[in-house]
Amino acid sequence: MELKTDFSLKAFNTFKVEAAAARYVRFDSENEIVDFLGRNPLDGGRRLVLGGGSNVLFVDDFNGTVLHPLLKGIQVVKSGRQHIWIRAMAGENWDDLVAFAVDNGWGGIENLSLIPGSVGASAVQNIGAYGVEVKDLIDTVEAISIHSPEKIRFTPNDCRFGYRSSKFKGRWAGQFIITAVVFKLNRKADFVLAYPGVKSAVERLGPVTVETVRQAIVSIRQRKLPDPALIGNAGSFFKNPVIDGRALDGMLKLDPDLPHYPQGDGSYKLAAGWLIERCGWKGRGMGRAAVHDRQALVLVNLGGATGLEILELSEQVSGAVQAMFGIELDREVLVVP
Numbered sequence: 001m002e003l004k005t006d007f008s009l010k011a012f013n014t015f016k017v018e019a020a021a022a023r024y025v026r027f028d029s030e031n032e033i034v035d036f037l038g039r040n041p042l043d044g045g046r047r048l049v050l051g052g053g054s055n056v057l058f059v060d061d062f063n064g065t066v067l068h069p070l071l072k073g074i075q076v077v078k079s080g081r082q083h084i085w086i087r088a089m090a091g092e093n094w095d096d097l098v099a100f101a102v103d104n105g106w107g108g109i110e111n112l113s114l115i116p117g118s119v120g121a122s123a124v125q126n127i128g129a130y131g132v133e134v135k136d137l138i139d140t141v142e143a144i145s146i147h148s149p150e151k152i153r154f155t156p157n158d159c160r161f162g163y164r165s166s167k168f169k170g171r172w173a174g175q176f177i178i179t180a181v182v183f184k185l186n187r188k189a190d191f192v193l194a195y196p197g198v199k200s201a202v203e204r205l206g207p208v209t210v211e212t213v214r215q216a217i218v219s220i221r222q223r224k225l226p227d228p229a230l231i232g233n234a235g236s237f238f239k240n241p242v243i244d245g246r247a248l249d250g251m252l253k254l255d256p257d258l259p260h261y262p263q264g265d266g267s268y269k270l271a272a273g274w275l276i277e278r279c280g281w282k283g284r285g286m287g288r289a290a291v292h293d294r295q296a297l298v299l300v301n302l303g304g305a306t307g308l309e310i311l312e313l314s315e316q317v318s319g320a321v322q323a324m325f326g327i328e329l330d331r332e333v334l335v336v337p
């Protein structure tokens with residue numbers, strides 16, 4: 001465990017903005033978390049559980065406690081004829097877990113290759129990409145309550161997973177430190193290749209295997225998305241809006257080209273990046289922050305931008321979409337005031 005005061009978080013957020021935490025605590029084991037919370041009740045104070053910082057925007061210094069569980073370890077906990085259960089600690093890098101599964105030939109997780117961040121946050125965010133969401137792989141989420149430092153296990157049903165959301169992001173925000181997640185993977189892969197461009201990219205590499213799917217996804221992502229190691233960003237800043245059929249009809253009258261994807265329940269998902277591009281914001285900057293020139297859903301730090309500058313850019317962008325389409329964009333990124 002390591003406890004620091006007035007600690008810079010610049011290296012701990014992929015936007016690479018400067019922000020200091022009044023107090024920062026790094027944990028290397030579950031027992032350290034239980035001990036710390038037992039001795040330092042955090043009930044009243046501001047607190048933030050941090051993973052890889054790839055979906056947060058610090059707008060100012062954080063005048064509370066940042067809790068950083070860097071617990072490591074991946075183990076097989078159960079093995080059946082068709083499935084295999086692996087338990088990964090919250091501080092494991094998400095893509096290392098995907099690589100581990102793929103190296104062993106276990107399927108279900110390969111479409112989620114190269115998503116930045118930690119295993120713990122994957123359950124908070126219900127991460128998803130290329131037709132797969134992590135909620136369909138999660139067996140159990142293990143956590144420690146901030147209030148009464150005891151270990152709790154949640155089923156997927158408890159977690160109320162939705163599109164890039166869960167109870168950990170809603171009502172339970174700041175209440176639990178996720179310590180580990182158990183995933184149920186397939187021994188015999190059941191590939192999801194329907195997302196546009198995926199099947200052809202895989203087939204170019206050879207027979208469809210978990211390895212070729214991973215390779216294809218990695219190369220698609222490397223082509224399309226800015227690498228946070230080179231240019232600060234947090235992936236999609238906004239969620240794709242979901243609207244009902246009537247709202248869609250109205251929008252199609254305004255713009256017949258509007259891409260829309262039926263969700264199977266009468267609702268339609270729109271591409272927020274397309275709406276932003278249509279408003280003329282793709283590639284446009286505001287000071288040291290900009291909308292990425294290849295993927296309009298991603299805001300980037302061109303170098304030295306403050307969190308406030310990025311937030312102000314995001315407000316201009318969402319204001320433009322609201323004015324042109326009457327749609328309010330929800331943020332995917334957690335803005336930490």
Ligand SMILES: Cc1cc2nc3c(=O)[nH]c(=O)nc-3n(C[C@H](O)[C@H](O)[C@H](O)COP(=O)(O)OP(=O)(O)OC[C@H]3O[C@@H](n4cnc5c(N)ncnc54)[C@H](O)[C@@H]3O)c2cc1C
Binds near residue numbers: 050056090127236
């Ligand atoms: C280039 C790029 C591409 C991306 N592509 C995708 C994508 O395709 N699909 C997708 O879904 N996301 C994507 N993201 C977003 C991001 O990778 C995910 O949201 C990821 O799960 C965030 O993980 P993190 O560890 O960095 O979490 P953080 O940003 O540190 O935290 C995110 C949230 O989780 C909470 N949290 C983190 N760890 C814990 C824990 N142990 N216990 C309790 N709460 C916790 C935080 O409080 C916060 O609310 C992308 C980001 C980038 C930069």
